[in-house]
Amino acid sequence: DVVLTQTPSTSSATIGQSVSISCRSSQSLLDSAGNTYLYWYLQRPGQSPQLLIYLVSSLESGVPNRFSGSGSGTDFTLKISGVEAEDLGVYYCMQATHVPYTFGTGTKLELK
Amino acid sequence: QVQLKESGPGLVQPSQTLSLTCTVSGLSLTSNSVSWIRQPPGKGLEWMGVIWSNGGTDYNSAIKSRLRIGRDTSKSQVFLKMNSLQTEDTAIYFCARNYYSDYWGQGVMVTVSS
Numbered sequence: 001d002v003v004l005t006q007t008p009s010t011s012s013a014t015i016g017q018s019v020s021i022s023c024r025s026s027q028s029l030l031d032s033a034g035n036t037y038l039y040w041y042l043q044r045p046g047q048s049p050q051l052l053i054y055l056v057s058s059l060e061s062g063v064p065n066r067f068s069g070s071g072s073g074t075d076f077t078l079k080i081s082g083v084e085a086e087d088l089g090v091y092y093c094m095q096a097t098h099v100p101y102t103f104g105t106g107t108k109l110e111l112k
Numbered sequence: 113q114v115q116l117k118e119s120g121p122g123l124v125q126p127s128q129t130l131s132l133t134c135t136v137s138g139l140s141l142t143s144n145s146v147s148w149i150r151q152p153p154g155k156g157l158e159w160m161g162v163i164w165s166n167g168g169t170d171y172n173s174a175i176k177s178r179l180r181i182g183r184d185t186s187k188s189q190v191f192l193k194m195n196s197l198q199t200e201d202t203a204i205y206f207c208a209r210n211y212y213s214d215y216w217g218q219g220v221m222v223t224v225s226s
Contacts, residue, residue, distance in 0.1 A: 001173060001174075037212070039212050039213075041157075041213070043157075048206060048216035048217065048218055048219055049149075049157065049206075049213070049216055050216070051212070051213060051214045054212055054214075060214065090156075092156065092157055094157075094159070094212070094213075096211050096212055099170045100159060100161075100170065100171065100172045100173050100174075101147075101159045101162075101170075101211065102159060103149075103156060103157040103158065103159060104156075105156060106156045106157075
């Protein structure tokens with residue numbers, strides 16, 4: 001199974017600060033058709049996860065453009081350009097290139 | 113408006129079978145896949161499996177032998193059945209639209225305990 005390792009496990013930020021979260025895969029997520037099925041989610045406390053980014057870098061409808069995704073192969077990054085209070089929670093990456101699909105280990109974003 | 117809602121027993125005894133239902137609205141099960149994901153208390157997300165729009169399924173290899181996902185398209189319902197439950201199966205169980213989970217239900221807490 002594909003293992004997704006997220007770093008850091010916890011990130012402390014002030015409002016307005018930019019932060020980056022890394023997601024590293026144990027296998028390439030590029031499939032034979034040239035697609036990379038890497039997604040990012042935010043789970044706020046007490047809520048269900050919310051899709052932020054799909055297919056590495058596409059912003060889900062309604063998600064603020066301070067969120068951006070990048071990467072290829074085995075290394076991916078989620079960047080928040082100017083953290084706001086509503087961004088606090090746990091971020092997960094997920095791969096859907098290889099069955100079984102797998103989630104990353106999670107990164108908790110908290111206020112400094 | 114797309115909605116998914118999980119339902120099922122809050123408490124299951126060890127070694128018994130868990131049966132959960134995901135009732136959907138605002139989407140067709142013959143055009144959309146539905147995923148099941150679970151989250152043990154205080155821990156991360158675990159992908160369990162998916163039922164595709166054609167009725168085919170894929171499962172997490174770690175629980176594949178215990179898990180079955182099915183559906184009733186006429187009732188807009190997706191079912192999860194998992195047998196031989198143990199305490200480590202205690203978790204919030206979510207259903208979500210599509211293999212990439214763009215819409216999620218609120219989740220249902222399931223406790224495995226005698």
